[in-house]
Amino acid sequence: MIKPRTPPGVMELLPRDQIAFQRMLDTIRRVYESFGFLPVETPVFELSEVLLTKTGGETERQVYFVQSTGALAQGAEGLPEMALRFDLTVPLARYVAEHEHALAFPFRRYQIQRVYRGERAQRGRFREFYQCDIDVIGKDTLGVRHDAEMPAVIHRVFSELGVGAFTIQLNNRKLLRGFFAGLGIADGERQALVLREIDKLDKRGAEAVAATLQAEPFALAADVVAKIMDFVQFRSRTQAEALAKLDQLAGEGSDADLAAGIAELREVLRMLQAQGVPESDYALNFAIARGLDYYTGTVYETILDDHPQVGSVCSGGRYDNLAGSYTKSKLPGVGISIGATRLFWQLREAGIIAAAESSVQVLVALMADEGVADALDIARRLRAAGLATEVQLEPRKLQKQFQYADKAGIPFVALQGEDEAARGVVRIKDLRTQEQFDVPREDPAPAIVARLQAEVTR
Amino acid sequence: MIKPRTPPGVMELLPRDQIAFQRMLDTIRRVYESFGFLPVETPVFELSEVLLTKTGGETERQVYFVQSTGALAQGAEGLPEMALRFDLTVPLARYVAEHEHALAFPFRRYQIQRVYRGERAQRGRFREFYQCDIDVIGKDTLGVRHDAEMPAVIHRVFSELGVGAFTIQLNNRKLLRGFFAGLGIADGERQALVLREIDKLDKRGAEAVAATLQAEPFALAADVVAKIMDFVQFRSRTQAEALAKLDQLAGEGSDADLAAGIAELREVLRMLQAQGVPESDYALNFAIARGLDYYTGTVYETILDDHPQVGSVCSGGRYDNLAGSYTKSKLPGVGISIGATRLFWQLREAGIIAAAESSVQVLVALMADEGVADALDIARRLRAAGLATEVQLEPRKLQKQFQYADKAGIPFVALQGEDEAARGVVRIKDLRTQEQFDVPREDPAPAIVARLQAEVTR
Numbered sequence: 001m002i003k004p005r006t007p008p009g010v011m012e013l014l015p016r017d018q019i020a021f022q023r024m025l026d027t028i029r030r031v032y033e034s035f036g037f038l039p040v041e042t043p044v045f046e047l048s049e050v051l052l053t054k055t056g057g058e059t060e061r062q063v064y065f066v067q068s069t070g071a072l073a074q075g076a077e078g079l080p081e082m083a084l085r086f087d088l089t090v091p092l093a094r095y096v097a098e099h100e101h102a103l104a105f106p107f108r109r110y111q112i113q114r115v116y117r118g119e120r121a122q123r124g125r126f127r128e129f130y131q132c133d134i135d136v137i138g139k140d141t142l143g144v145r146h147d148a149e150m151p152a153v154i155h156r157v158f159s160e161l162g163v164g165a166f167t168i169q170l171n172n173r174k175l176l177r178g179f180f181a182g183l184g185i186a187d188g189e190r191q192a193l194v195l196r197e198i199d200k201l202d203k204r205g206a207e208a209v210a211a212t213l214q215a216e217p218f219a220l221a222a223d224v225v226a227k228i229m230d231f232v233q234f235r236s237r238t239q240a241e242a243l244a245k246l247d248q249l250a251g252e253g254s255d256a257d258l259a260a261g262i263a264e265l266r267e268v269l270r271m272l273q274a275q276g277v278p279e280s281d282y283a284l285n286f287a288i289a290r291g292l293d294y295y296t297g298t299v300y301e302t303i304l305d306d307h308p309q310v311g312s313v314c315s316g317g318r319y320d321n322l323a324g325s326y327t328k329s330k331l332p333g334v335g336i337s338i339g340a341t342r343l344f345w346q347l348r349e350a351g352i353i354a355a356a357e358s359s360v361q362v363l364v365a366l367m368a369d370e371g372v373a374d375a376l377d378i379a380r381r382l383r384a385a386g387l388a389t390e391v392q393l394e395p396r397k398l399q400k401q402f403q404y405a406d407k408a409g410i411p412f413v414a415l416q417g418e419d420e421a422a423r424g425v426v427r428i429k430d431l432r433t434q435e436q437f438d439v440p441r442e443d444p445a446p447a448i449v450a451r452l453q454a455e456v457t458r
Numbered sequence: 459m460i461k462p463r464t465p466p467g468v469m470e471l472l473p474r475d476q477i478a479f480q481r482m483l484d485t486i487r488r489v490y491e492s493f494g495f496l497p498v499e500t501p502v503f504e505l506s507e508v509l510l511t512k513t514g515g516e517t518e519r520q521v522y523f524v525q526s527t528g529a530l531a532q533g534a535e536g537l538p539e540m541a542l543r544f545d546l547t548v549p550l551a552r553y554v555a556e557h558e559h560a561l562a563f564p565f566r567r568y569q570i571q572r573v574y575r576g577e578r579a580q581r582g583r584f585r586e587f588y589q590c591d592i593d594v595i596g597k598d599t600l601g602v603r604h605d606a607e608m609p610a611v612i613h614r615v616f617s618e619l620g621v622g623a624f625t626i627q628l629n630n631r632k633l634l635r636g637f638f639a640g641l642g643i644a645d646g647e648r649q650a651l652v653l654r655e656i657d658k659l660d661k662r663g664a665e666a667v668a669a670t671l672q673a674e675p676f677a678l679a680a681d682v683v684a685k686i687m688d689f690v691q692f693r694s695r696t697q698a699e700a701l702a703k704l705d706q707l708a709g710e711g712s713d714a715d716l717a718a719g720i721a722e723l724r725e726v727l728r729m730l731q732a733q734g735v736p737e738s739d740y741a742l743n744f745a746i747a748r749g750l751d752y753y754t755g756t757v758y759e760t761i762l763d764d765h766p767q768v769g770s771v772c773s774g775g776r777y778d779n780l781a782g783s784y785t786k787s788k789l790p791g792v793g794i795s796i797g798a799t800r801l802f803w804q805l806r807e808a809g810i811i812a813a814a815e816s817s818v819q820v821l822v823a824l825m826a827d828e829g830v831a832d833a834l835d836i837a838r839r840l841r842a843a844g845l846a847t848e849v850q851l852e853p854r855k856l857q858k859q860f861q862y863a864d865k866a867g868i869p870f871v872a873l874q875g876e877d878e879a880a881r882g883v884v885r886i887k888d889l890r891t892q893e894q895f896d897v898p899r900e901d902p903a904p905a906i907v908a909r910l911q912a913e914v915t916r
Binding site: 001003005006014033034035036038041044049050053063065066068072081082097098099102114118145149275276326327328363372373376377380383389391393394404 | 542
């Protein structure tokens, strides 16, 4: 006998949790599709040579390799032929480069699949997890308006997920670069080191970070550090505040990068308003830098206002060239990613989401063995009206059947006893309210459908 | 520069094909849920020790192993720690055994995920493919009525997929066993060898198979072979024919297995009728045996009447004990599986399904740069009504925008020129009919929604 268990670092759910998780994925997909993104799926494994074009990164050290039984038996030398994808961006780059001539640009794709990383095993860290990505890829150029569409999508997703108040935080890498250049910190590597310290603001506090920036090896002057601290701690609360801040920055410096970053952020803010995103739900935050060697323009992070400890639940940004490893075409893009597995796990830990009602909406109970044909026919009529219906196929104490439905989270039980059969009706019990009502035997669905719809719109 | 390409043996689709494939999976899922099956997802990899409890099977020789970068660097000895699942049945067994005390039995689950097999690379053979499974697992016992629900689900799935006429073929392993025992072929292994020859009926023809069975090593008497050939070539065309055949078999033999198999098939047939499955869509076929060492009662295969060369598109059956490797509990079950990747590929090859319309329903065109705020607002109103809407964010020749929508399979283009703006309307063009009509600027969705709904019900 082998002990049944999953490998460490995976999130496997019981059915009611799986239903809740599935609803989260369905919501994300529906919103992505509503904004006109097209579905793409790529294989779980890629050729190692194709996947690992860059070496040495943290992510690459976490790669899982895949070997066939045959290759393993031969003890083949060198890297195994295939590896599991560690994100959806490298597969997207490979996909776009491979199918370039068959795609229309700007190419708008969504992809909701699992990725694999050999993370250290610990609570809340996953080795297998869903990413839900959208990207818009241009050929040669891609206007900044596409950067402005991303926060509108994020806004719709998190509004529909119903996870409380959230703030989409915006920044721009060009603006960052220009700002630091204006303070005499022009070197990219030096900027990166300063930004790394700023990233510790939440953990260490402003004073400690300021002290570090004044000390070796940074040795920045006190007034420079004061300007930096002022800059990175700014958060706009309204559209007007955001625009005023950009005006102020434009007045203080003449750096070309700074000007470009300001212009891009202005356009993003203007388009957010045009798209009806409430100004309370987004903010400028100059402390956001994201993957320093990858993003080149707008960057995004999204925080849950009442649960800042969860960290960013949706991040992304603008990049200059998606697929330089695979094609000579220049493919600039902008995208965002939701790590759905971690998000679900954390929301559940925080008590924000609970196990869902069952995906089964009606249980047709069985009172006596000879009633099974009737029960099956009632179920057929309910299903035809779109109701997910389970039939009790073998007789069992009625009380047990109700207990089962209650525990499983099935809201309605339908039953037809002798009395109901004589009157040509089916009795429906709503287990949540304990209400009972009769529906016509030949047309049992409408009353249940109406109740469920009333709940959705309530 | 690395040549962008997928590993051999995977099905990667361009967006319009992916949309068609996604619709297939969505339909299967919707039907599975409508019958009250609950979603389960398991990790793509399992511990090798857990996955490979039996050794030597064909499937086990096709396993892909997974190794972390660290384990690979250490050159760890023995089997790698993890392996990719090769079906959804072993993970189900592990899942049910692991979570046994948290589940309600009979446990009804559906699972739609990819599985991995190191198949020989050739056209139409896949190393990564979707399986769409349902199973009902009982604790200690599970009534035969659950066997009768499977064909009802199959019937609904293939009706909704719209792939033409199909036949669900039914058989029963007990009936087979009893029938052969009645002919003096009582030994299980010998039965298996005979059934293997019968499996070649379609390829070799009846005469050749009959000749083989009369020759060594079978050396069956001519009258025995005649009875076998008569038996395995029977196909019922109606419910009455099926029941009459079972009556005839019951009259001819007294074997206990034969009687049990006949009784089970009778109940399945009776329940099929109760569930409203048309008798033209199922048939008895005694030549069907399926995985000889696994199934123990009812077995199913489904063929497309106009495309028999595709083979069975949905198969399964009853088994005595799901998880004997992991638990002492006896867990009988019944289930079916649709190999969706192969099915989609074959239906596309056969011209039965084509690339779908885009998942995008409306393109809001942009006639001049200053119109973008208006375009975004129109899109917002369309999305609020559930229409998947893409916005042309940067001005471009109108003709190009129409060409793009047409090529992408987007049915509607919305545009607002000066004239429309003055009149407070948006012009909608249906690219499939070339019809144009105006809708109110503030409420542009209803007319489009109505058109789409009319098409669905048409």
